[in-house]
Amino acid sequence: MNEILKILLVLIGAPILGCLIAGLDRKITSRLQHRVGPPLLQPYYDVSKLLQKDNIVVNKYQNVYVVIYVIFVILSLLMLVFEADMLMIIFVYTIASVALIVGGMSTGSPYARIGSSREIMAILSYEPILVLYAVAIYMLTGTFKLSALDKTSTPLLMYIPLIFIAMLVVMNIKFKKSPFDYSTSHHAHQELVKGMFTEYSGPGMAGIEIGHFYEYVFLLSLMFVFWKVNIIMGLILAVISFLFVIIMDNITARVYWQWMVKTSWTVLLVISIVNIMYLYIFNIKIM
Amino acid sequence: MSLAKSPWIIHVNCNSCNGCDIEVVACLTPLYDAERFGVLNIGTPKQADIMVVTGSVNYKNVNVLKNIYNQIPDPKVVLAVGACASTGGIFHDCYNVIGGVDQVIPVDAYVPGCCPKPEAILDGVVAALSILENKKKGNIKGKEVPLKGNEVPSNA
Numbered sequence: 001m002n003e004i005l006k007i008l009l010v011l012i013g014a015p016i017l018g019c020l021i022a023g024l025d026r027k028i029t030s031r032l033q034h035r036v037g038p039p040l041l042q043p044y045y046d047v048s049k050l051l052q053k054d055n056i057v058v059n060k061y062q063n064v065y066v067v068i069y070v071i072f073v074i075l076s077l078l079m080l081v082f083e084a085d086m087l088m089i090i091f092v093y094t095i096a097s098v099a100l101i102v103g104g105m106s107t108g109s110p111y112a113r114i115g116s117s118r119e120i121m122a123i124l125s126y127e128p129i130l131v132l133y134a135v136a137i138y139m140l141t142g143t144f145k146l147s148a149l150d151k152t153s154t155p156l157l158m159y160i161p162l163i164f165i166a167m168l169v170v171m172n173i174k175f176k177k178s179p180f181d182y183s184t185s186h187h188a189h190q191e192l193v194k195g196m197f198t199e200y201s202g203p204g205m206a207g208i209e210i211g212h213f214y215e216y217v218f219l220l221s222l223m224f225v226f227w228k229v230n231i232i233m234g235l236i237l238a239v240i241s242f243l244f245v246i247i248m249d250n251i252t253a254r255v256y257w258q259w260m261v262k263t264s265w266t267v268l269l270v271i272s273i274v275n276i277m278y279l280y281i282f283n284i285k286i287m
Numbered sequence: 288m289s290l291a292k293s294p295w296i297i298h299v300n301c302n303s304c305n306g307c308d309i310e311v312v313a314c315l316t317p318l319y320d321a322e323r324f325g326v327l328n329i330g331t332p333k334q335a336d337i338m339v340v341t342g343s344v345n346y347k348n349v350n351v352l353k354n355i356y357n358q359i360p361d362p363k364v365v366l367a368v369g370a371c372a373s374t375g376g377i378f379h380d381c382y383n384v385i386g387g388v389d390q391v392i393p394v395d396a397y398v399p400g401c402c403p404k405p406e407a408i409l410d411g412v413v414a415a416l417s418i419l420e421n422k423k424k425g426n427i428k429g430k431e432v433p434l435k436g437n438e439v440p441s442n443a
Contacts (some may be wrong), residue, residue, distance in 0.1 A: 194329045
């Protein structure tokens with residue numbers, strides 16, 4: 001009974017929360033730029049408008065990939081809420097990202113193709129960090145299951161602070177914010193129109209937006225896990241990483257995608273490995 | 288929920304002298320901040336609601352304009368910004384100019400001026416919103432414009 005309640009909470013609560021997060025994002029961004037900005041519920045208005053528009057598709061399978069994306073994002077969020085296997089969560093989440101890439105590639109539009117290939121580079125950049133995050137959890141607890149983290153009162157952040165820093169940058173990549181908004185963004189249309197989502201219209205685009213709402217909650221939950229033992233501190237960590245992403249978005253300009261791959265495969269990967277080495281050499285465990 | 292709360296515009300520069308374009312872009316700056324009405328300047332016609340056209344139509348760009356118009360999903364509204372887009376402006380009797388945008392595609396609202404102030408353009412966008420609403424209510428679809436029919440005349 002309790003579990004059904006949890007599932008319902010995730011299915012209904014997460015998009016509402018994600019919508020507010022997206023609205024807050026636009027509101028804070030506009031305040032940082034000295035603008036009035038759209039109303040807080042603007043993402044909701046956008047989605048409800050897109051649902052009322054006609055659906056123009058290039059091929060019949062284009063919107064199937066959107067459905068796959070939404071389903072797998074919800075699935076990975078559910079697995080996180082039920083404290084399942086961390087490695088499995090990352091793999092399920094990757095399928096969601098890959099579905100969008102395949103959807104973009106299937107349209108054949110050159111803009112969508114450029115956006116999709118840039119998104120592949122983004123996956124190449126952040127996936128090792130996510131896997132190392134899971135490996136760190138394994139080294140600390142002896143299992144990939146997130147439920148094992150409940151055994152101690154010391155938060156995960158105390159053991160893996162360097163991976164936390166790497167994850168902050170991964171958040172920037174995954175939220176598709178500056179300086180890593182290569183594959184698609186509201187601002188990049190001079191060079192690649194709308195990136196991966198160029199050929200989506202109406203309900204298809206609304207599906208992607210709803211998937212993004214779930215995704216925002218999922219990504220911030222990944223940051224929440226760093227201080228899972230105390231809910232309030234966990235929420236503070238999630239809010240801090242969210243604000244970090246928005247501020248980085250507003251103070252940086254887009255750079256080459258090569259820069260993203262170089263940064264993540266040198267700086268981020270090295271500090272994550274240093275953190276893992278530290279855990280290995282001093283044989284630190286959560287008991 | 289109404290369509291009017293989230294109009295996404297696509298800006299098409301049809302042979303414009305760039306005066307109107309600068310004013311359209313000025314609407315998006317922090318001073319005028321069109322985003323407070325939910326307006327986003329979107330790059331792809333497939334996600335747009337309002338087509339903002341600047342400049343007159345000539346034989347080179349007429350098919351581009353028709354193509355973009357056909358790609359916007361219904362309900363959609365066309366806003367002609369500036370004297371050239373409305374009537375052809377000072378270029379109306381040029382040998383290569385067909386005329387205003389309404390010679391080629393159905394236009395719903397005009398913003399006169401050379402060039403119009405950003406306030407006037409924002410006013411035009413807000414006026415277009417009620418037309419958008421009515422089109423949704425009446426289920427009025429924009430007709431697909433055939434690409435043939437505006438070829439260069441032989442006596443030109």
